[in-house]
Amino acid sequence: MTYLLLAFATLGTSLISGVLSMAGGMILMGVFGFFLSVPAAMVLHGVAQTVSNGSRVWLHREHLRWGVLIPYSLGSFTILLLFVLVTFVPDKALLFILIGSFPFLALLLPKRINLDMQHKPVAFISGLTVTTAQMLAGASGPVLDIFYVKSSLTRYEILGTKAITQTLGHIIKLVYYAFFLDLTIDLPLWIYPAIVIAAVLGNWMGKFVIAKVNDELFKRVGRYAIMIVGFVYIMKGVSELGVI
Numbered sequence: 001m002t003y004l005l006l007a008f009a010t011l012g013t014s015l016i017s018g019v020l021s022m023a024g025g026m027i028l029m030g031v032f033g034f035f036l037s038v039p040a041a042m043v044l045h046g047v048a049q050t051v052s053n054g055s056r057v058w059l060h061r062e063h064l065r066w067g068v069l070i071p072y073s074l075g076s077f078t079i080l081l082l083f084v085l086v087t088f089v090p091d092k093a094l095l096f097i098l099i100g101s102f103p104f105l106a107l108l109l110p111k112r113i114n115l116d117m118q119h120k121p122v123a124f125i126s127g128l129t130v131t132t133a134q135m136l137a138g139a140s141g142p143v144l145d146i147f148y149v150k151s152s153l154t155r156y157e158i159l160g161t162k163a164i165t166q167t168l169g170h171i172i173k174l175v176y177y178a179f180f181l182d183l184t185i186d187l188p189l190w191i192y193p194a195i196v197i198a199a200v201l202g203n204w205m206g207k208f209v210i211a212k213v214n215d216e217l218f219k220r221v222g223r224y225a226i227m228i229v230g231f232v233y234i235m236k237g238v239s240e241l242g243v244i
Contacts, residue, residue: 002035003187003188003190003191003194005031005035006031006032006035006044006191006195007191007194007195007198008198009027009028009031009032010028010048010052010195010198010199010202011198011199011201011202012202013025013027013028013031013052013202014048014052014198014199014200014201014202014203014206015202015203015205015206016202016206024052024141024202025045025049025052025053025139025140025141025166026099026102026103026139026141026142026226026229026230026233027229028045028048028049028139029041029045029095029099029137029138029139030096030099030139030229030232030233030236032044032045032138033092033095033096033099033138034236036187038089038090038091038092038095039089039177039181039185040185040186040187041095041138042138042173042174042177043174043177043178043185043187044187044191044192044195045138045139045170045173046138046170046171046173046174046177046178047174047192047195047196048195048196048198048199049139049166049167049170049199050167050170050171050174051195051196051199051200052199052200052202052203053162053163053164053166053167053170054163054167055199055200055203055204056159056160056163056203057160057163057164057167059160059203059204060156060157060159060160060163061160062160063154063156063157063159063160063161064157064160064161064164065118065153065157065160065161067118067120067123068117068118068120068123068126068161068165069164069165069168070120071120071121071123071124071127072123072124072126072127072165072168073127073168074124074127075123075124075125075126075127075128075129075131076127076128076130076131076165076168076169076172077172078127078128079127079128079131079132079135079172080131080135080172080175080176083135083176083180084176084180087180087181089177089181090136090137091240092237092240093237093238093240093241094136094137094237095136095137095138095237096233096234096236096237096240097233097234097237097238098133098136098137098237099137099138099139099230099233099237100229100230100231100232100233100234100235100236100237101230101234102133102137102139102140102141102142102143102226102230103142103226103227103229103230104227104230105142105143105146115146115147116147117147117148117153117161118152118153122147123147126144126147126165127165129143130143130144130147130165130166130169131169131172131173134169134170134172134173135172135173135176138173140166140169141162141166141226142226142230144162144165144166145226148162
């Protein structure tokens with residue numbers, strides 16, 4: 001029953017990501033973290049989000065902004081090299097507190113700072129920051145959102161461009177936790193195709209919903225959704241520490 005729940009959670013969160021381009025991966029990582037060890041959650045989440053974001057790249061392929069990919073990738077692979085050298089694995093308390101804190105980061109940034117993903121140096125910094133978040137917390141959508149707040153991209157360009165950078169980041173996370181670390185990932189084999197099917201189906205369903213949402217509503221609803229979820233996860237992380 002637990003693994004069926006994880007498959008249905010993948011379907012639901014892929015639908016959320018397909019509509020809002022945010023929150024889905026963050027929610028799913030929290031669900032996986034509740035039921036699995038951190039390495040197992042990272043691997044399964046990596047599979048789910050690689051497929052989910054990868055399918056979204058295909059669905060919105062006509063709207064991709066490829067110019068950000070090279071500098072973003074350089075930042076991402078720099079972080080992978082660093083993690084391979086230190087071989088660090090976060091515990092559950094850190095994982096939940098980090099996931100929960102990410103949505104509030106944008107509120108702390110001075111408004112004069114222009115973190116527009118369309119600028120190549122900003123894309124490189126985004127690669128460093130977002131990939132670090134993915135390696136430590138599994139999810140990084142709210143961190144990546146910071147780099148799109150002041151962009152002039154449409155909702156379709158945001159969906160596609162975020163999807164391709166997120167796909168890269170989740171592949172890096174998956175490779176690190178599944179191959180570079182000498183850890184046992186005890187998951188039944190059938191859960192992997194179930195997760196893949198659920199991720200693709202959720203994104204396919206989301207394509208029909210996004211057509212009915214305007215750009216302003218698209219950005220506003222997403223911000224409120226991830227803050228609510230973030231607060232819940234911070235409380236979970238604090239409870240893991242035994243503080244409450």
